[in-house]
Amino acid sequence: MDQELMRIGVSLPENLLSKFDAIIEKRGYSSRSEGIRDAIRNYITHYEWMSDVKGRRVGTITLIYDHTKRGLSSALTDIQHEYAHLIKSAIHIHLDHDNCLEVVILDGEGEDVKAVAERIMSLKGVTYVKLNTALPAET
Template sequence: MEQELMRIGISLPENLLGKFDEIIQNRGYSSRSEGVRDAIRNYIVNFEWMSDMEGERVGVITIVYDHSQRGLEDALTEIQHDFGSIIQSSLHIHLDQDMCLEVVVLRGEGLEVRRAA
């Protein structure tokens, strides 16, 4: 089934277009138009997926932070206590002397998962 194509014009900064052209070449698209169509389809799917928050959802929050930032660890702990009913697991890793990685796995009603994030 063929669909009628509509022609549009867009303006992009040179650096953005350059990166887009690299992706088009790497992915094997035959034209910018093909790449733009694919990008728009992905944008629509992502938007619809993010908008549909009914029912159970699973999410992962990943945070990289400087642990010396005053009050940050306390705030993260408080948030995790506030959402304890949907937090399945958390992982804390010391990346170096200053930086930490926190991974929190959530499972629950979609709106509550979004609120926690």
């Protein structure tokens, strides 16, 4: 069944587009549009997986961010304080002059764990976020 294609416009920083173009060339996509469609499908799949995080979960949120971005460190601290009942520990590493890596370890209701990750994902200056969850072992 043919689906109608919609045309959209997207603005991207040059370095991000260059990296994307290199990947689609290596993977053999016929066009930039096909690579974007595949990336969007993967994003939707990941979102749907994250939406199904229910019940008690243990997990980690790994993030990389630019600590020089105005207000970002404060916003991250505020989020972590708001969810202090879930957060068991956090590891902070300085990657270079501007960038930091944090791994936040959580234990609690899956919907709340997901909410922390989504709040962090939405912040400007956060360049990478990955949520991993698991069911805790039964005792």
